[in-house]
Amino acid sequence: MYREIRLFQIDSFAARPFEGNPAAVCLLDGSADAAWMQQVAAEMNLSETAFVSPAADGFELRWFTPTVEVDLCGHATLASAHVLFETGTVTADASVRFHTRSGLLTVARSGDGYEMDFPADPPAPCAAPDGLARVLGAEPVSVLRGREDLVIRLADAATVRGLTPDMAALGRLDARGVIVTAAADEAGCDFISRFFGPQVGIDEDPVTGSAHCTLAPYWAAELDRDRLRAYQASARGGWLSLTVTGARVQIGGQAVTVFSGVLHA
Structure with missing residues (x-):
């Protein structure tokens, strides 16, 4: 069903390769079947694989471990924003808007990294x-x-x-x-x-x-x-x-x- 999908592996919370947390990022042209996304995540076998697709005022973002879809993932969100900025899909002075199972999440460039706006969850x-x-x-x-x-x-x-x-x-x-x-x-x-x-x-x-x-x-x-x-x-x-x-x-x-x-x- 899907052919030639752009795929990236990003080390998040890292200043150099092989540190931090690796995540896979798939850039999709539209929505995809959840069972297929789960298969891709199992194939990548990383803690998270992110799937990014266009939305009316930003992007839809979903995250999968090798076994389940999750409601919130920080490092794969960071990885997804990094890909969008690095590929020029989003301009450097803009913020990325992600529509997710945890609501709207935004990411902006900050110095030599990025800053994500997430919901607090006080224990x-x-x-x-x-x-x-x-x-x-x-x-x-x-x-x-x-x-x-x-x-x-x-x-x-x-x-x-x-x-x-x-x-x-x-x-x-x-x-x-x-x-x-x-x-x-x-x-x-x-x-x-x-x-x-x-x-x-x-x-x-x-x-x-x-x-x-x-x-x-x-x-x-x-x-x-x-x-x-x-x-x-x-x-x-x-x-x-x-x-x-x-x-x-x-x-x-x-x-x-x-x-x-x-x-x-």
Whole structure:
């Protein structure tokens, strides 16, 4: 049905290739079948594949992991905007308007990167699932929940970095993903985190923009500051700049094109 679709792989929240979080971006001429998009995402086998198609006043944007469609993805949104700017589809002085399952999202250039406007998702304290410390391999300091994700605060950054959770057990928790976080232990960084999502086919996501819709308001309240700098401490790692403004979070980061080509499918 589809022939010669432009396809890109972008490293998001990265200043150079092979860092940050890779996402595939397909530029479509129109709407596409969801089952086909899921097949493409499984073929790409990245944490997210984004599908961008024209809309009346911007673009429609959908995101798929190798196994499911998701409601919100930060790094694939950043990747999609990067592609639109780099290909000249959108001019450098304009903002990209994406119509998504999470409402209207906008992305604009900012310095040598981009800034995304996303909905805030402040977490609320909740009861810890049974056996959580055993599943994580660390004792939680506090347990909270956003709309979809559990947020586990740990004692310190070293504990976050060294965590080796039981992925099979994590995948049985009632949450899209599990975010672990702690205050940073280095200058120039306010907090660090990691994101585990075996429920959606991603054991550990390298850099998760959507998780920072929840982390940013939490740490803004903890630190009494609305502008933050965060590091996601995965093996690839990635930096995010964050600004909390009421019910929105501005998420900033860089992106680089790793390769582009044509999808014959």
